[in-house]
Amino acid sequence: MKRKTPLAIIFAITFIDLLGFGIVIPIIPSYAGMSFEASDVTIGFLVASFSFMQLIFTPIWGRLSDRLGRRPILILGLLLTVIGYILFGLAESLVMLFVARLLAGIGGANISAAQAYISDVTKPEERAKGMGLIGAAFGLGFVFGPFIGGMLVEYGYSVPGFAAAGLSAIAFVTAIFALPESLPKSARATATSMDFSLRTLAEALRRPKIGMLLILFFLITFGYANIYATFPLISVREFSFSDKEVGYLFGYLGFIGALTQGGLIRILSVRFQERWLFLIGAIATAVGLALIPYSNGTTMLLVVLAVLALGTGVITPSCLSLISRHADQSQQGGVLGVNQALGALGRVLGPIWGAFVFQTIGISWPFLTGGFVLLVVVVLIRRTLW
Structure with a gap:
């Protein structure tokens, strides 16, 4: 044992x-x-x-x-x-x-x-x-x-x-x-890992439903990552929060997200199909992202951030569960490796794009583009899972 x-x-x-x-x-x-x-x-x-x-x-x-x-x-x-x-x-x-x-x-x-x-x-x-x-x-x-x-x-x-x-x-x-x-020494020669390679990526994307779910996970990660660099900036410049208060806002997001993934998602998964949770989470995330720059006052911002945290808290586990469900047992490791790589790529490109439009177009644009990307996700979910 x-x-x-x-x-x-x-x-x-x-x-x-x-x-x-x-x-x-x-x-x-x-x-x-x-x-x-x-x-x-x-x-x-x-x-x-x-x-x-x-x-x-x-x-x-x-x-x-x-x-x-x-x-x-x-x-x-x-x-x-x-x-x-x-x-x-x-x-x-x-x-x-x-x-x-x-x-x-x-x-x-x-x-x-x-x-x-x-x-x-x-x-x-x-x-x-x-x-x-x-x-x-x-x-x-x-x-x-x-x-x-x-x-x-x-x-x-x-x-x-x-x-x-x-x-x-x-x-x-x-x-x-x-x-x-x-890991015993005897097992090291034959051990395998969740490797990512271009061939693994191509094979995963060729499977219609799996491929689309992986693309959706990338889009979700990219859309949300638009605010990684820019939310602290807009909080200080537009909303006049201190660095201390920005830390508290991030903690608030994390707290609601943890409550959602740790408890609420289990209750919701009993009552709703995963595809509905996926769709609702995408809608909530899109709304939360798009409304951040238009939040008038701390109370409205906290409400908007709560919607955003609830959305991301539902959408991420729902997407991962659907990916796992549609992958064969023999494909789980490879698909998971591709999924991790696409998520990391989204977290690389999202902050760069968000900061670029923040500086060159306007402070609202990272949040609007993030919201738009999530609306695209909503449309693709409907086309893929219904």
């Missing part, structure tokens, strides 16, 4: 690490703009740089963990994350800030090793529950991290970076001394 202790340890490590990520993410645009006079487009590239490294290194870490074991890859990733956050706090130039985010992105790509670790220590029938721990760690990290970052930023932009470095250092030490290896 497999022990539950490794699962608890991997959850703790992942949560602590993601808590650090949540601490710094709301302050990056203001940090770059105020301290280094970065343009809005440059800020978009800075925000996207983290996901770009994840796009490249997630399959690399996955393959290396198959050959070397999960533990060394997790430890190395955490070490790079610690270094990245230290540089974030010490940054004296925009170049140094980019290096910090690139290193943190490389380190953060070890999430594939964490997922593989869970697969190693769980039975097939318990795997979904085990993978849910990663989702829970993400949710909790995005709830508490921004609140902590909002409080710490009052002491300077470097303080949240050092706090995130300290948390990742705790996770690093915990992994060294408490995390056992999950």
